[in-house]
Amino acid sequence: MNAFFANALRAGLLGALLTASAGALAHNPMAECKPEGKEQIQCTGGFSDGSGAAGVTMDVISYDEQILVPGKLDADSKMTFKRPDGEFYVLFDAGPGHVVEIDHVDIQ
Amino acid sequence: MSKTATLAPAAPKPSFWRRWRFHLSALLLIVPIVYVPSYFENLALSRGLMGLGQRPAGDVLVGPWKLQFAEWKVEPPKSDPAGMVKTFTMAQCAGCQDQIRAVYLRVGKPRSLRAAGSIFFGSPHRAFATVPIPPRTAPDADLWITAEGWDGSVHQAPWPIATASPATVEWLKKQGASR
Numbered sequence: 001m002n003a004f005f006a007n008a009l010r011a012g013l014l015g016a017l018l019t020a021s022a023g024a025l026a027h028n029p030m031a032e033c034k035p036e037g038k039e040q041i042q043c044t045g046g047f048s049d050g051s052g053a054a055g056v057t058m059d060v061i062s063y064d065e066q067i068l069v070p071g072k073l074d075a076d077s078k079m080t081f082k083r084p085d086g087e088f089y090v091l092f093d094a095g096p097g098h099v100v101e102i103d104h105v106d107i108q
Numbered sequence: 109m110s111k112t113a114t115l116a117p118a119a120p121k122p123s124f125w126r127r128w129r130f131h132l133s134a135l136l137l138i139v140p141i142v143y144v145p146s147y148f149e150n151l152a153l154s155r156g157l158m159g160l161g162q163r164p165a166g167d168v169l170v171g172p173w174k175l176q177f178a179e180w181k182v183e184p185p186k187s188d189p190a191g192m193v194k195t196f197t198m199a200q201c202a203g204c205q206d207q208i209r210a211v212y213l214r215v216g217k218p219r220s221l222r223a224a225g226s227i228f229f230g231s232p233h234r235a236f237a238t239v240p241i242p243p244r245t246a247p248d249a250d251l252w253i254t255a256e257g258w259d260g261s262v263h264q265a266p267w268p269i270a271t272a273s274p275a276t277v278e279w280l281k282k283q284g285a286s287r
Contacts, residue, residue: 028190028226028238048189065220089219097212097227097237100190101219 027051031058031092031100033107035083041107042080045073045092045100052077056094063087083107153181160234161197165272170255171263173208174201179272184279185241194276195238198228205232212254213237215245215269221262224254245269247280 033043045053058079060069068084083104090107092100152158161178168175176199185192200208212218214225228235239251250266257263270277 028188028193028240030190050189061219063219091223093222096210097225097229099223099225100240101223 029053029092029094029098029100031090031102033090033102035107036080039082040080041083041090042078043073043090043092043102044076044078045094046077047094053092053094056092059091059093060084060088061091063089156234160199163273165196168253168265168267170211170253170265171257171261173204173255173263175199175204175211175253175255176201177267177272179275180236182273182275184275188238188240191240192243193238194241194273195236196272197230198235198237200232200235207257207259208232208255209258210256211235211237212256213239213251214254215239215241215249215251217250217252217266218254218264221254221256224256225252241276241280243280243283245280247277247284 028048029045030048031043031045033041036042043058045056045058047053053073054075054077056073056077058071058073059067060071060081061067062084063086068088069081071079071081073079088104090102090104092102149158153162159178160176161180162182163179165177165179168177178197180195180197185194196213198211198213200211211228212224212226213228214223218224226237226239228237230236248268248270250268251272253265253267255263269280
């Protein structure tokens with residue numbers, strides 16, 4: 001019986017080797033915001049490989065490029081702030097080229 | 109005394125399974141062969157033997173720099189935890205390598221350099237960028253290329269999705285129809 005399992009393992013390994021390809025390991029930034037109650041908004045940041053984003057910058061910026069709420073994500077990769085008046089977007093900024101933009105109309 | 113009397117009784121007739129499992133093991137070896145052509149194609153693509161990507165998408169003049177683009181794989185956007193994403197490759201013009209600091213790509217015109225989109229990473233001869241494609245994007249929308257020079261200059265150019273990736277346009281049209 002052990003021999004059967006060993007053979008099955010070998011066959012599985014062979015299959016895995018033959019189908020494995022040099023796929024790029026993605027680590028795309030991701031963020032999502034949802035309203036909390038009437039006044040507050042809670043945003044969560046992270047990366048597509050499952051890692052969190054504690055301490056990463058998340059700014060709330062108005063359409064005329066004024067930073068309304070400069071923020072950093074807490075230990076849970078979350079940030080809560082009061083919904084600003086007017087039009088704005090939330091920018092999760094994990095460095096150049098690693099950003100996610102969330103428009104205020106998408107937060108509902 | 110007869111010799112046959114001392115012989116063991118004839119072995120029982122092998123079952124169907126016992127008879128065929130050898131052939132099944134051969135099948136296990138043959139099945140992976142089906143994947144061999146795509147395996148070597150992937151390998152050639154990764155090594156650059158097939159050019160910049162599966163589908164060359166032309167040159168785009170961004171400020172003073174001519175950048176060559178390609179669709180890495182001819183396919184609709186792929187699902188990723190970060191949304192639906194599409195990968196493009198880019199090569200810088202000869203002689204531009206020392207001038208260009210970074211190149212970014214995103215759907216729609218960036219609001220600022222900070223929000224310029226995904227950065228191209230890799231060598232100047234083949235850099236990759238994986239761009240999220242919002243499902244609500246209009247099929248005739250543009251990707252925007254932002255190139256930042258070491259001298260601090262920033263240049264931008266639109267690049268129609270239809271030119272960059274017809275497969276993505278098809279996907280966006282289907283998205284629109286399903287809504």
